[in-house]
Amino acid sequence: MGFGLRVVVYFAFAFVSTISSLHLVIGERHWRWRDDEGSSSLPKHDDLVTNLPGQPPVDFRHYAGFVTVNELNGRALFYWFYEAMSRPDQKPLVLWLNGGPGCSSVGYGATQEIGPFIVDTDGRGIKFNNFSWNQEANMLFLESPIGVGFSYSNTSTDYDNLGDEFTANDAYTFLHKWFMKFPSYRTRTFYIAGESYAGKYVPELAELIYDNNKDPSLHINLNGILLGNPETYDAEDWRGMVDYAWSHAVVSDETHKTITETCDFKSNDTWSNEDCSEAVDEVLKQYKEIDIFSLYTPLCIADTASSDDKSLLQVMMKRKSNMMPRILGGFDPCLDGYANAFYNKLDVQKALHVSDGHHLRNWSICNLNIFDGWADSKPSVLPIYQKLIAGGVRIWVYSGDTDGRVPVLSTRYSISALGLPVTKSWRPWYHEKQVSGWFQEYEGLTFATFRGAGHAVPCFKPSSSLAFFSAFLQGESPTSSR
Amino acid sequence: MGFGLRVVVYFAFAFVSTISSLHLVIGERHWRWRDDEGSSSLPKHDDLVTNLPGQPPVDFRHYAGFVTVNELNGRALFYWFYEAMSRPDQKPLVLWLNGGPGCSSVGYGATQEIGPFIVDTDGRGIKFNNFSWNQEANMLFLESPIGVGFSYSNTSTDYDNLGDEFTANDAYTFLHKWFMKFPSYRTRTFYIAGESYAGKYVPELAELIYDNNKDPSLHINLNGILLGNPETYDAEDWRGMVDYAWSHAVVSDETHKTITETCDFKSNDTWSNEDCSEAVDEVLKQYKEIDIFSLYTPLCIADTASSDDKSLLQVMMKRKSNMMPRILGGFDPCLDGYANAFYNKLDVQKALHVSDGHHLRNWSICNLNIFDGWADSKPSVLPIYQKLIAGGVRIWVYSGDTDGRVPVLSTRYSISALGLPVTKSWRPWYHEKQVSGWFQEYEGLTFATFRGAGHAVPCFKPSSSLAFFSAFLQGESPTSSR
Numbered sequence: 001m002g003f004g005l006r007v008v009v010y011f012a013f014a015f016v017s018t019i020s021s022l023h024l025v026i027g028e029r030h031w032r033w034r035d036d037e038g039s040s041s042l043p044k045h046d047d048l049v050t051n052l053p054g055q056p057p058v059d060f061r062h063y064a065g066f067v068t069v070n071e072l073n074g075r076a077l078f079y080w081f082y083e084a085m086s087r088p089d090q091k092p093l094v095l096w097l098n099g100g101p102g103c104s105s106v107g108y109g110a111t112q113e114i115g116p117f118i119v120d121t122d123g124r125g126i127k128f129n130n131f132s133w134n135q136e137a138n139m140l141f142l143e144s145p146i147g148v149g150f151s152y153s154n155t156s157t158d159y160d161n162l163g164d165e166f167t168a169n170d171a172y173t174f175l176h177k178w179f180m181k182f183p184s185y186r187t188r189t190f191y192i193a194g195e196s197y198a199g200k201y202v203p204e205l206a207e208l209i210y211d212n213n214k215d216p217s218l219h220i221n222l223n224g225i226l227l228g229n230p231e232t233y234d235a236e237d238w239r240g241m242v243d244y245a246w247s248h249a250v251v252s253d254e255t256h257k258t259i260t261e262t263c264d265f266k267s268n269d270t271w272s273n274e275d276c277s278e279a280v281d282e283v284l285k286q287y288k289e290i291d292i293f294s295l296y297t298p299l300c301i302a303d304t305a306s307s308d309d310k311s312l313l314q315v316m317m318k319r320k321s322n323m324m325p326r327i328l329g330g331f332d333p334c335l336d337g338y339a340n341a342f343y344n345k346l347d348v349q350k351a352l353h354v355s356d357g358h359h360l361r362n363w364s365i366c367n368l369n370i371f372d373g374w375a376d377s378k379p380s381v382l383p384i385y386q387k388l389i390a391g392g393v394r395i396w397v398y399s400g401d402t403d404g405r406v407p408v409l410s411t412r413y414s415i416s417a418l419g420l421p422v423t424k425s426w427r428p429w430y431h432e433k434q435v436s437g438w439f440q441e442y443e444g445l446t447f448a449t450f451r452g453a454g455h456a457v458p459c460f461k462p463s464s465s466l467a468f469f470s471a472f473l474q475g476e477s478p479t480s481s482r
Numbered sequence: 483m484g485f486g487l488r489v490v491v492y493f494a495f496a497f498v499s500t501i502s503s504l505h506l507v508i509g510e511r512h513w514r515w516r517d518d519e520g521s522s523s524l525p526k527h528d529d530l531v532t533n534l535p536g537q538p539p540v541d542f543r544h545y546a547g548f549v550t551v552n553e554l555n556g557r558a559l560f561y562w563f564y565e566a567m568s569r570p571d572q573k574p575l576v577l578w579l580n581g582g583p584g585c586s587s588v589g590y591g592a593t594q595e596i597g598p599f600i601v602d603t604d605g606r607g608i609k610f611n612n613f614s615w616n617q618e619a620n621m622l623f624l625e626s627p628i629g630v631g632f633s634y635s636n637t638s639t640d641y642d643n644l645g646d647e648f649t650a651n652d653a654y655t656f657l658h659k660w661f662m663k664f665p666s667y668r669t670r671t672f673y674i675a676g677e678s679y680a681g682k683y684v685p686e687l688a689e690l691i692y693d694n695n696k697d698p699s700l701h702i703n704l705n706g707i708l709l710g711n712p713e714t715y716d717a718e719d720w721r722g723m724v725d726y727a728w729s730h731a732v733v734s735d736e737t738h739k740t741i742t743e744t745c746d747f748k749s750n751d752t753w754s755n756e757d758c759s760e761a762v763d764e765v766l767k768q769y770k771e772i773d774i775f776s777l778y779t780p781l782c783i784a785d786t787a788s789s790d791d792k793s794l795l796q797v798m799m800k801r802k803s804n805m806m807p808r809i810l811g812g813f814d815p816c817l818d819g820y821a822n823a824f825y826n827k828l829d830v831q832k833a834l835h836v837s838d839g840h841h842l843r844n845w846s847i848c849n850l851n852i853f854d855g856w857a858d859s860k861p862s863v864l865p866i867y868q869k870l871i872a873g874g875v876r877i878w879v880y881s882g883d884t885d886g887r888v889p890v891l892s893t894r895y896s897i898s899a900l901g902l903p904v905t906k907s908w909r910p911w912y913h914e915k916q917v918s919g920w921f922q923e924y925e926g927l928t929f930a931t932f933r934g935a936g937h938a939v940p941c942f943k944p945s946s947s948l949a950f951f952s953a954f955l956q957g958e959s960p961t962s963s964r
Binding site: 243244247248249250251252253254255286289290295296297298299399401402408409412416422425426428434435437438440449451452 | 725726729730731732733734735736737768771772777778779780781881883884890891894898904907908910916917919920922931933934
């Protein structure tokens with residue numbers, strides 16, 4: 001869409017906003033137009049999304065497009081930003097990252113989990129999410145690193161260097177350049193959230209911000225990080241994964257006994273022990289039979305034609321190192337398929353400013369090449385936790401307790417390895433009179449479980465996830481009475 | 483109902499049967515009347531149930547009433563017997579027992595789990611169960627021992643002697659007297675099935691039968707036993723319960739560590755260690771917050787008026803012995819309430835031949851007094867397993883793997899303590915293309931899990947439970963290909 005057309009569309013949108021500002025009730029949602037509640041300070045904006053196919057009517061603005069992070073090589077990252085539903089100028093800014101590595105925050109976080117528009121089950125449209133996190137914050141979703149979703153580089157050798165450090169550096173650059181597009185958010189209270197392999201990305205980016213904040217011109221008002229079923233410390237993550245598989249009756253006593261007796265996950269040479277290696281292969285083999293990301297839900301049994309997709313999504317890798325098998329994020333292969341259909345529509349790509357409306361870009365929810373070629377991965381981000389805690393950055397970690405991929409045992413082992421003093425002992429937290437999970441508070445860190453939730457927690461527990469997110473932003477303990 | 487009236491009603495029923503025998507299709511079920519498929523050899527019968535309120539039309543007969551097990555003391559046990567849906571004369575006879583102790587096989591097994599009529603959610607009626615186990619067998623449900631459901635004694639001191647042995651003896655007497663009422667089943671292939679505390683009842687009764695079978699006049703054609711989430715070996719059941727609570731994130735690492743370091747469940751003096759005792763209390767305390775019988779489902783949050791019922795149903799007891807806390811069976815306090823309403827209706831009691839239609843008997847799904855006053859409980863039935871295996875009696879054990887009360891870890895620890903050789907190693911079994919669970923076969927014993935099922939497995943997985951029951955009766959492994 002040319003600039004002129006965008007301006008016309010924007011003005012048309014603004015006009016509709018104005019004439020509709022009389023406490024318009026849309027459906028049963030009873031939202032008021034923002035004019036009533038505090039106005040956006042954003043100027044007219046090229047990236048404003050105005051005609052997303054199938055979008056339900058809403059009274060907040062959202063923006064999508066590219067931010068160039070390296071002019072020389074032509075590297076650009078794709079983002080989708082939703083203003084808060086009300087009073088965006090008074091609400092914090094939250095960056096959401098998905099993991100993989102290689103998976104899209106747009107395909108997972110934004111449109112399966114916590115964004116306002118959830119991809120519909122027919123793959124053609126989107127529906128409104130009553131529990132979108134932009135009720136509480138301005139939500140920024142980033143496809144990171146290059147090669148993920150719409151993000152790209154014009155320099156092919158860039159793809160050979162992908163790893164934790166590359167990802168953090170580009171995300172950091174992205175943030176500063178994004179603030180130039182959205183200057184009113186430059187000094188806003190800022191949080192980073194993410195799940196799965198973003199358990200590495202989030203602290204790594206937070207550390208870059210924290211370190212660079214010594215330079216006032218680069219200061220970002222980082223207040224806290226929020227991590228869901230996060231990969232944290234490979235050795236303990238591995239140990240938790242096999243103990244969880246055994247205690248959840250996915251593998252036999254015999255297999256688990258072999259692992260206990262022969263595997264040293266803290267060694268650099270874990271897999272050289274054949275007994276260990278074979279027993280761990282047996283764990284992975286059993287998990288291929290079910291959805292490792294959600295133990296008790298059915299698999300998406302698609303037509304036989306799509307069985308290749310299934311194996312693609314269930315791919316598991318055990319490296320010849322002690323690195324975790326970086327299985328693709330997300331939990332519902334069917335949902336993944338719907339997202340794939342939606343983002344490969346020309347009109348959708350045009351609305352999101354990634355296509356001129358004539359040339360279709362190939363979008364996939366996860367890029368296996370990135371996953372396969374990952375160059376560097378920190379074996380543990382616990383030292384970063386310690387640095388951030390010392391620096392007063394709030395750390396909350398949550399865990400859907402029916403996820404086998406980064407299970408609650410892994411997360412507890414990892415946190416336990418930090419050796420933080422307990423300040424509030426283990427107790428339930430509640431939502432709508434039910435136990436949502438349990439939580440324990442440490443000096444500088446809060447850990448909470450989501451009872452009966454798989455890997456991508458908000459997919460399973462949208463309402464309690466939103467309540468939990470709100471508690472995190474307030475810095476208040478989750479509700480501990482029924 | 484007087485005898486004369488019963489005869490009239492019976493003849494009316496028989497007449498309707500006859501004129502309806504022309505391949506009558508009832509609803510969408512496409513059942514044929516039994517006359518087409520093999521006729522019942524049963525004579526006219528006083529216990530035939532002909533006018534159960536709200537009963538959907540079916541083409542099999544069912545019978546309910548009392549069997550006196552001790553004339554002198556006036557002890558009588560209540561049963562409900564459903565002929566198989568088709569060819570009852572060619573199908574085995576299966577006795578089903580619920581546990582508690584003190585809970586009703588009618589209230590749980592028959593009308594919440596595996597019988598043809600499931601109590602409706604309004605507590606007033608019943609609905610047809612498409613996965614009733616009487617598709618595969620003639621199903622006999624017994625309220626045992628006296629004090630449970632409608633079963634009673636006229637001698638109050640009898641209630642002081644209730645325990646495992648008393649229960650087994652009365653159940654054994656019941657069987658022989660029941661065969662006098664239903665002589666065509668006298669030599670039928672026979673199985674005993676049950677769940678929870680029936681993990682004790684079932685082997686104990688099987689042993690009595692096995693021992694007495696040496697006398698040909700007492701011979702019962704016992705072929706096998708089937709046990710669901712069964713209490714088996716108190717010491718290992720306890721260990722499994724606390725390990726499960728920890729690995730399923732119900733209690734903290736700290737609590738579990740204390741238990742591991744201080745509890746000796748094989749001692750007769752487990753609770754004299756205060757650290758152990760307090761840590762186990764902490765486990766029970768956390769479980770009071772959720773449904774221990776089904777970790778990931780919501781609690782029935784009833785009106786505040788019924789909060790007493792809830793605490794009654796959630797009661798947990800830790801004895802000053804190493805006996806398991808014998809928490810009441812079942813999983814859904816709401817369902818329990820519906821059963822309670824249904825069986826306390828005068829017309830229902832009249833139809834089941836427990837009331838004259840004028841005097842209401844007080845029925846409750848579980849009798850806490852029995853639970854509290856239980857005199858003797860075998861700490862382990864594994865020696866009985868060994869005897870039965872040696873005698874060629876088939877033993878199948880299954881475990882719903884989201885039950886915290888007799889969790890899958892307890893059952894695996896208990897079976898492991900038997901030290902049987904593995905004949906078919908751990909692998910998934912399937913139903914409708916999904917993994918139903920995993921199974922492992924030992925010499926003389928088959929163990930299987932139900933993925934995502936709570937304590938009363940058929941409530942959660944009705945279709946796969948029926949398939950599994952069918953495999954058990956055939957003596958064939960569960961389906962091990964998708």
